[in-house]
Every structure is written in structure tokens, then in C-alpha cells.
Amino acid sequence: MDFDDSPEEAEFRAEVRAWLQQHAEPRKSGHAAQLDPQARLERAKRFLAAKGAQGYSAITWPKELGGLGGTEIQHLIFLQEQTQFDIDTLHGSDFFAVGLELCGGTIMRCGTEEQRRRFIAPLLRGEEIWCQLFSEPACGSDLAAVRTRAVRDGADWRVTGQKVWTTGGHYSDYGLALTRTDPAVPKHQGLTMFIIEMKQPGVEVRPIRQMSGEAEFNEVFLDNVRVLDSFRVGAVGGGWKVALTTLGQERSTAAALSFIDWQQLLALAQSTTMNGQPAIADGRIRERLAECWLNNFGVRLVSYRNQTALSHGAVPGPQESMAKLIITQQGQRSAITALDMLGTLGSLSGATLGEQWSQIEHAWYWSPAFRIAGGTDEILRNILAERVLGLPPETRVDREVPFNRLSA
Amino acid sequence: MNFDFSPEQEQFRDQLRRMLERADGRGQGRRILEKQAEHYSSSIWQGLAELGVQAAAIPEKHAGLGLGPLELCVAAEEIGRVLAPIPFLSSIGLCAEAIRLFGSAQQQSTWLPGLAAGSTIGTWGFAENNLTAGASETRLTSGRLFGTKVPVFDGMAAAVMLVVAKDERGAPVCALCDLTQPGVTRLPAETLDPTRPAALIRFEGAPAEALARGDDAAWQRLRQRAAVLLAFEQLGSAEAALEMARTYALDRSAFGRKIGSFQAIKHKLADMYVKIELARCHCYYGAWAISTDAPETPLAAAGARCSATDALDYAAQENIQIHGGIGVTWESDCQLFYRRARLNALMLGSRYEWQDRLIAALQRQ
Numbered sequence: 001m002d003f004d005d006s007p008e009e010a011e012f013r014a015e016v017r018a019w020l021q022q023h024a025e026p027r028k029s030g031h032a033a034q035l036d037p038q039a040r041l042e043r044a045k046r047f048l049a050a051k052g053a054q055g056y057s058a059i060t061w062p063k064e065l066g067g068l069g070g071t072e073i074q075h076l077i078f079l080q081e082q083t084q085f086d087i088d089t090l091h092g093s094d095f096f097a098v099g100l101e102l103c104g105g106t107i108m109r110c111g112t113e114e115q116r117r118r119f120i121a122p123l124l125r126g127e128e129i130w131c132q133l134f135s136e137p138a139c140g141s142d143l144a145a146v147r148t149r150a151v152r153d154g155a156d157w158r159v160t161g162q163k164v165w166t167t168g169g170h171y172s173d174y175g176l177a178l179t180r181t182d183p184a185v186p187k188h189q190g191l192t193m194f195i196i197e198m199k200q201p202g203v204e205v206r207p208i209r210q211m212s213g214e215a216e217f218n219e220v221f222l223d224n225v226r227v228l229d230s231f232r233v234g235a236v237g238g239g240w241k242v243a244l245t246t247l248g249q250e251r252s253t254a255a256a257l258s259f260i261d262w263q264q265l266l267a268l269a270q271s272t273t274m275n276g277q278p279a280i281a282d283g284r285i286r287e288r289l290a291e292c293w294l295n296n297f298g299v300r301l302v303s304y305r306n307q308t309a310l311s312h313g314a315v316p317g318p319q320e321s322m323a324k325l326i327i328t329q330q331g332q333r334s335a336i337t338a339l340d341m342l343g344t345l346g347s348l349s350g351a352t353l354g355e356q357w358s359q360i361e362h363a364w365y366w367s368p369a370f371r372i373a374g375g376t377d378e379i380l381r382n383i384l385a386e387r388v389l390g391l392p393p394e395t396r397v398d399r400e401v402p403f404n405r406l407s408a
Numbered sequence: 409m410n411f412d413f414s415p416e417q418e419q420f421r422d423q424l425r426r427m428l429e430r431a432d433g434r435g436q437g438r439r440i441l442e443k444q445a446e447h448y449s450s451s452i453w454q455g456l457a458e459l460g461v462q463a464a465a466i467p468e469k470h471a472g473l474g475l476g477p478l479e480l481c482v483a484a485e486e487i488g489r490v491l492a493p494i495p496f497l498s499s500i501g502l503c504a505e506a507i508r509l510f511g512s513a514q515q516q517s518t519w520l521p522g523l524a525a526g527s528t529i530g531t532w533g534f535a536e537n538n539l540t541a542g543a544s545e546t547r548l549t550s551g552r553l554f555g556t557k558v559p560v561f562d563g564m565a566a567a568v569m570l571v572v573a574k575d576e577r578g579a580p581v582c583a584l585c586d587l588t589q590p591g592v593t594r595l596p597a598e599t600l601d602p603t604r605p606a607a608l609i610r611f612e613g614a615p616a617e618a619l620a621r622g623d624d625a626a627w628q629r630l631r632q633r634a635a636v637l638l639a640f641e642q643l644g645s646a647e648a649a650l651e652m653a654r655t656y657a658l659d660r661s662a663f664g665r666k667i668g669s670f671q672a673i674k675h676k677l678a679d680m681y682v683k684i685e686l687a688r689c690h691c692y693y694g695a696w697a698i699s700t701d702a703p704e705t706p707l708a709a710a711g712a713r714c715s716a717t718d719a720l721d722y723a724a725q726e727n728i729q730i731h732g733g734i735g736v737t738w739e740s741d742c743q744l745f746y747r748r749a750r751l752n753a754l755m756l757g758s759r760y761e762w763q764d765r766l767i768a769a770l771q772r773q
Contacts, residue, residue, distance in 0.1 A: 378675070
């Protein structure tokens, strides 16, 4: 048992670290807030262009498509190394995360050769931004119930409907849209996936203001939007399989969310006075801190276990749902613990208390969102129970019935 | 990166698992619960000795196999999986390890061969009765022990005991005491889990000898290493509790369907799985730490101990709930997990102590 890299892994790690030191800022809080969104976007594009030129945007994808042609372990090494740098805030990886982590992988696995050649390279160089057009006002967890219709228009298609919770829809160039092409068959069978050009007539993006006051999500209205048949991903009626490919990736990447590190919570507990003594001296705080470390550091240990499994030839599986389940709930608990430590003073906003507290306030607003996005806590538990533990699916009333004959 | 056991260690695990399944650990535990057997299962103890479990970490010159703590971790997980009623943690995890790490050459050659063969059973005593006002601490004075230790796990079966006492100056000292000598009185002390029995042991001038390097630091180190082994036992037991609950959920029907298809049941099982997998990662980290004597050992041991306690407590509790009424009957094996979970959560100190140690270790980092 050891945590040592093989000579090849160590060499790659050194190479990645040197590259990051040259191109990325060290991790520290509070920079992003000072940049306006356009400046952040420009910065993120420049960073991704450099990253893409090096092949680091898609380490496991083939070189001819702009990847590095590397291994899963090299990918994991890159992820481990980049946690030391301010990738998420300063370089705005959030602009490209949906494209790189979800849409790109879906096109790689389910798209045509022509689609891969057209879309992958610009994505990896930060030239085109993607969003995901999956959830709708009437369906989120029950994704196969989407109502957005795609109908034939000669050789091509027309798409009409409403999508929601579309991260980055307002600055995206392309969207991956799950649509219904046949309402007369049971719901999982009548779905088809398309790539939609976002900047065209008939596509209207309206920001949704969240409780944090920010507007990262959008509603997207599609009104008779023309889509080429060559932009269809997978077979007509095969959209559910494509959607599952997308969703499987969402959960494996969500584990990188930590919101509040245990180091941060510990530092707060040491510097905050509670009931006339340092908060760290209070048994209740110690218990919560221990729980925070067990979960946050535990998820890192999970990634070491995954790395070991990958090196023995295993493939990533549904057990990866676990990390997101752990880390998002812990993020919320840590934020609330931090605020509780402050007592009455904690009722003030980050704008009043200062930068460190803005970050905690941010975690408090955002952790509930991430307990929903990409599979709710409940859906993740279903996945673990059904796909890892082999329990039978819930009895369903909608599986065999044509979609247009389902009530409600 | 190899954050896993080696193929040889996994082979060792397979052998142990086959033997322990044949030996019916839970059935053996039930015999003790029903008072049809005393102290521990000698057939399982003997079977493990034949596979070299007790000898694994003991040096070859003392009739051991000269392997390391990783083999003990594998053994602990498998022992926990079948809830085997045996003095593994007491005899090997604490007594033999104390002598191996901190004993004199004389102490090692006196005790280790018998402990390695399983023919001598060892134990340890740290806890004292802090419920009674005026209870005094156990003291080692001029080579003689005075005081009372309770609970001493496996204390009725053991021949030799590691006694954590105070010396003449009041400093902690790890002493070895031959329990067959005069000056030692033992009384059975019933526990929450009769398959993990204990004794009250009174020392009235019993001859005892300090371990060569048996100071407070030695005791802290021993306790950390034992906590990792106990965490592996807890991990194995939690896995088996999950498996028992899952099997029942796949078999039992209610409202016209298998109860395992209800989300209320699924989510309990998924939560068990998550706690267990998290505990597994912390246990492996603990195993790595004690096998390399890493400076992270205090933190890693506390992490393994806390997460494994959480996992087994939860699994044992919810296993009963998933079984419904049958789960609280004497006949059901649910009680074996429920009893073992609670006892394991308390021996070596409860979660409150270990959470404190965890935070103290984080503060030192």
C-alpha cells in the first residue's frame, strides 16, 4: 500500500504542475467577485485556449481530435494537481464545464464522426460554449417525461418547447437538447437528442434569478427552431440512451465540489469566540469539524481508491454517485456550522462581514442547488441502491403506456 | 499509487473467508449467547491459528510469520464480517503487539511464541470504574500491581495481560502481568455483547513487569494501531449487516411487491453503503499509516475509528428496522450485529474521545 506515483505518473505530474504554475493563478478566495462577467469569460477563454493547445482539455481523448491521447490516471492526476490552483473562480471553468464534462463526452461516445470533427476541437480550445437543455418545468428527476417536441421538417427538424435550469444558456453557442419525437410510444422510447444552435431566431434565453441574487441558470424557450438532421445525436427514438451517457458523466465530475474545505472551517473555529472561549474548544464544534474532515478528506481518499482501481483496469461505474452525495450535503452543513459559530453576528451578510464570509454565504446559497443539479440526493440514492446494490426498481405505472396517454 | 491490499494479501483474505464461513462465526456467537459455550469459540481460534492469523505480525524468531499490520487488517475485516467470537483484538491487536513493539528480548521470547500459536491468550486493561466515587487508579509499585481494571475484555480466558497503570511517580506505564499468579482475582463482568465477554480483575500485589519501552507514548501508539484494527473489524461487520438487510429486502414482500423496491428501504440501504465505503477509505488510510509508521497515524487512526463506528452503528440499527418485528426477536441474527456494533463503539473509547483526538491531530498538522 503506497501513495507513490509510478515513474511515468510522477513525470506526468511534474509536467502538469509546471504547466499549471506557468498558466494558472494559485488558489485563493475572492478574486472572481472583482471581475465583471465579460472579463471573466475572456480570461477563461484564454486559459482554455492554452490548455487545449497542450492537449490538457481532454486528456483521455484522441490526439487527432485535440485531446492528449492519455490515460484515465493522467486525467485524475491533472484533476488532483489543479485543486492547488484557482481554476474555478479566476479561470471560470464554470463557463466550459458543461461542454467539457457533459456535452463533449456525449458527442464523443454517441455522436457521428462528422460531429466529432466539427464540435470537439473548438470546444477544447475554448472557442465554443455549450449548455445542456434537459430539464423542463414539468420534469427534472423524471427526465424521460420531457415534452419539448421535435417534428420532421423535410429532411430536417423543428423543435418547440421550454427548457429550464440551463446553466450558462445566456452565453452558450450550442445546446444539447433532449426532445420528444414520438408521443405515441412509451416515454423512454419516443425521445431523440439534438444539438441546437443557441444564437438563432426562435431561441429565447431568459435568466432565472436565484436566491443568491445571481443568475447562472436560465429558462430557454424554443419556438419552431430549425435543426439539421446532421445535428441529431444518436438514433431517432434513441435519445434516452444518449441522455444516460450525459448524466453518468455529470456525477463523476460533481465530486470536485467542496464548497468549504475543512482547513477553512478549522481556521474559523480557531479564530472565532463562542460562549467566551475559542469555538474550537467546544465539543459540538469539534464533532462537526471531525465530520467535515471525515467527509471532505474521505472523498479525496475515494479518488485514490478510484485511481488504484483504474490502474488495475477497472472502468468508472455508478458508485461515483457517492462522492456528490457526500460532498454537497457536507458543504451545506459546513456553511451552517460556520454561521452558527458566529452567533448573532452571523446574521450579517458577507457584504457586511467581509470576503471570507461571502464565500461561506455563497456555499450556503449554492449547496442546496448542487444537492439537486445533476441528480438529486434521492435519485443518487436510487442509483446506488439499484445499480450497485441490485435492488429492484420502483414499481412504475408509466413504463409501458404511450406517453400521450399518461395522465397528468 | 496503490491504495489497496496486494494480491497476496487478497489471497490471504480469500483463505480466511472460506475458513470463517465454514466455521459459522455467527452460529458460534449464538452458542455463547445461549450459554452453550464459554468465553470464545476455540474451533475458530484454532482454525485461524492453522492459517497463521495470530502469528502473522510476530517475528519469525518468535515463531511468527514476520508479516505486518496489513495482514492483521485483512484478518480483522474478515473476523468482523462473521462476528467471530474470538479474542483477536485483545490477544493479538493489543497484547502481542505491545510486547512485539515495546517489550524486552526476554519479554518477547517468554510470551510471543505462545501468543503466535494461539495457545496463550493475552488481553489488555486500560479502563477503570469511573462511576464510583473514590475509585483509585491501578498502580505498579516495586514490581507489584494494586488496583482494579474493568472491563477487561476476554479477561476470563486470558493468561497474560497488558495493564496500563501508573508508576511510583504517577506516570503512565504499560506493564505485563501473568494472570495465573497469586494476587489476581477475576470475576466475570457481563457485557452488552456476550460474544465479546469481559472480566473485572482485581490486583492485590500481583507480580508484574513494565514493558521495556512501555511509557505513555507507547500506549498512545498502541491504542492508535488497535483502533485501526478494530475499525477493520467494524467495517467487516457493517458490510455483513448491509448484506443481511439487502438479502431480506430482496426476499420480503409487502403491499404486493418486494420491500427492496420501496425508496424508503432503498435509501436506508444506499446510506449504509455510502457510510461503509467512506469508512473503507478511512480504514485503508489507517492501514497505510500504521504499516509505514507515518506521521499522519494519529489522524488516520482517529479517522478510521470514527468513520467505522458511524458505519457499523448505522448499519446495525437500520438492519433491524428493515427487518421489522422479526428484527428485534431473540431468534434473529440482527441482535448479534446490534450488540457487537455498540460494544465495538465503546471499547477503546467512544466516538467522543476519538473525535477529540481527530481534532487534536488536525490542530497539530
